Amino acid sequence: MSRTIKNDAAYQARLDARAGILTGPTASLALGHVQANLAILTKDLAHDFLRFCQRNPKSCPLVAVSETGDPSLPELGQDIDIRTDVPRYRVWRNGELVAEPTDIRDLWNDDLVAFLIGCSFSFEEAMLADGLPVRHIEQGSNVPMYRTNIPTVATGPFSGPLVVSMRPLKAADAIRAVQITSRFPSVHGAPVHLGNPSLIGIADINNPDYGDPVEIREGEIPVFWACGVTPQAVIANVRPEFCITHAPGHMLVTDLVNSSLAVI
Template sequence: MTPTRLLQGDDGPLAVRLAARRGTLVGPTAGLAKGYVQVNLVILPEPQANGFLRFCQSNPKPCPLLAVSEPGDRGCQVLGEDLDIARDVPAYRLYRDGRLDETVHDVAGVWRDDLVTFALGCSFTFEHALALDGLPVRHVDEGRNVPMYNTSVALTSAGGFGGRLVVSMRPYRAADAIRAIQITTRYPQAHGAPVHFGDPARIGIQDIRSPDYGDAVTIGEDEIPVFWACGVTPQQVLIESGIEFAITHSPGHMLITDIPDSRLALL
């Protein structure tokens, strides 16, 4: 993660995107470009795009849709200027024939004219608001990727897509967890309020110490795990749906936009 340390939270979104484009940013983006919206990416061939759009509309909690590109377009003015979807993410995942095929740092070489990009809200967006309110974010403080878990919670199938919910976790003491719920409820386009807190087994998580994605973090004896819907959910859905070809961000490695967090916050 040392290349990530070259960037600070006060660096702007373009600086972070350019670092990813140059290949000098190779770690998770949590805590970077504070105050700006980070997004999950799902990139699909146009024939599957309409079906995935219906899936997002049926599952807005894990898939809060912020923008959809035109086929083949590697830029998206809604998200920012000087933005290259194929190069501005620290790590991408390539899916072929219903399986994760490889993780790469640049997808320009496999880009196609029929690819449609879906930008989905990310919980990294509300972490700045949590920190400003005196609620530290454990994985940021420990320099780790956010812990993420597969669950037993079924999604609404639509458009040929379906599967189970993936969640991210941040531990808080009970009073702080209540405040975290209040703060994140203001960000429905960044997953909003938690979907669960307390006993992880109730949503099918057997070992909180072993995330399916990201890194384990310290959970104090007086703390409870709080779970938010996660933008990694579509990645499991792509596998379970047997998609022929797709591109996503690698978990925790987001595209940082020029959109201020405040634009997603409800008053």
């Protein structure tokens, strides 16, 4: 994957998160750069979670894995500190969400492994470049995300439902979106479902499990992509004693460039 020069918009976004200036969703931030979902687990669970990601590449495409106890990820960018550079985290104890801090330095220890998972924000750049609308960016909100009735492939203790993100599109635009996003398999690739949300277990499209609802206009259909928030739904099933994730939509902005992810 390609890197960009130092002191660019991605690096500044991380500095802003580190300083507590950036605490909100990162959609449309530092356009052109790969953003990543986060899951931090204790090393006793790390091997099984790595295998879970490998068996569920659509929802959990791995971008990087840290060394045990090391908060730096030099392959993803300049001076990254995973303890501070995500705008907002989620702390889980025994499967329950207990806090949403903007800094986890006081929680970090030498037993932790960070997993960075590809994010659909990367292929949104290609959609926008092709003239396709991305509603949550238009509305200045977080992308809507939903738990589904589609199971992931269970691995060790890890199992649970697929989470999807949704973008409403007209039928012709949805076909074009399939073509565009299919070129980005390392950030979820093509949609997993188009149309009727009840067929994948979504009862109320206007009430997402994560993120914000968006307007679905006349003549549009909801289009659903596998989502890197899936580990959070799985964590609710596994109920590990301790783990940390990103808050949905609040990503690590890396120095990698989206164009390097495309498969021609």
